[in-house]
Amino acid sequence: MFLSSNDVPSGGASKTTTSIANRYTATNTSSGTAVTVDLTALESLSGSLTANTLKEMVNITGAAGKLPICAVLTKNATARTIRLQVTIDGTYIINLVSSSISASGYAVIAAGTTGSSSVLMDGEPLSFKTSCKIEIASSLTESDNISLVYKRFSEA
Amino acid sequence: MGDYVQSDFGGGSITEWVSPPPTPTHKTEGLTQGEWYRLFTGPELTMHNRLKAYINDMSYDFSSFLPGHAILDTPATALGREDASYRDLMRDVFEIFDKSTNPPGISCASPRVAFAMQVQIALGLISSQARSDEILLGLPL
Numbered sequence: 602m603f604l605s606s607n608d609v610p611s612g613g614a615s616k617t618t619t620s621i622a623n624r625y626t627a628t629n630t631s632s633g634t635a636v637t638v639d640l641t642a643l644e645s646l647s648g649s650l651t652a653n654t655l656k657e658m659v660n661i662t663g664a665a666g667k668l669p670i671c672a673v674l675t676k677n678a679t680a681r682t683i684r685l686q687v688t689i690d691g692t693y694i695i696n697l698v699s700s701s702i703s704a705s706g707y708a709v710i711a712a713g714t715t716g717s718s719s720v721l722m723d724g725e726p727l728s729f730k731t732s733c734k735i736e737i738a739s740s741l742t743e744s745d746n747i748s749l750v751y752k753r754f755s756e757a
Numbered sequence: 758m759g760d761y762v763q764s765d766f767g768g769g770s771i772t773e774w775v776s777p778p779p780t781p782t783h784k785t786e787g788l789t790q791g792e793w794y795r796l797f798t799g800p801e802l803t804m805h806n807r808l809k810a811y812i813n814d815m816s817y818d819f820s821s822f823l824p825g826h827a828i829l830d831t832p833a834t835a836l837g838r839e840d841a842s843y844r845d846l847m848r849d850v851f852e853i854f855d856k857s858t859n860p861p862g863i864s865c866a867s868p869r870v871a872f873a874m875q876v877q878i879a880l881g882l883i884s885s886q887a888r889s890d891e892i893l894l895g896l897p898l
Contacts, residue, residue, distance in 0.1 A: 637787055645759060646776040648776055656774070657772075658773065662769050664768050664769025704868070719786075719861055731769075749774075755769075
């Protein structure tokens, strides 16, 4: 096993995720992935959104931790684009914007993976040392028709 | 509607928008073919399967069981598809439901499924919009 200078074999949150490449970041044209929410994950409906305007859903400060699941999910079949922006330790590391999605239950995913029956499960986590902010947006002015799905834990 | 909630998090603090969705009572996404067909009654399935069995037999007389048999080979103008007959559209319906893969499975909220239901209503395979709405509630959990 090789360790980079940022790797620490044991202990708490020692890394900061600095970038992500997946099918959503590669093109910013993904129409999302059909998922079922893991019953152990947190899910929060967006509340009211203004079209194309980010809403802060989670803001962690002064702590280290990880997000093994982080995704934005459509809750009905109205055509819209959805967006997920994550800021780790003060730096934008991911800004996912889907193409138009016209189905319910479709997600763009910053962290997590899909398992049997399309369940969105824990994946390689996003790690932060001091802060983490998650923001979402829709191309529509609407309320509670998209949600943030995430799982968070702190580390010392 | 939700609200912002602030709490401790690992020695720091977290502010998060908390608005959990209602606990689902029905499975509406990612239905397998078996789960999808469980949404239909026996008589609905019988009609569906008999039509499927003879859909490519242009001489078969469907009048004994299919309420909409008279329009089967007419353009589906009422559904905005004057380019296709109801028979053509039913072939698409069978494709949607019988050749769906799992994952992602069948979504009760999919526009394609909604259109498929309209085709079936027009032919009388499904009795009414209300019955279609009932089916699209999904499978009770």
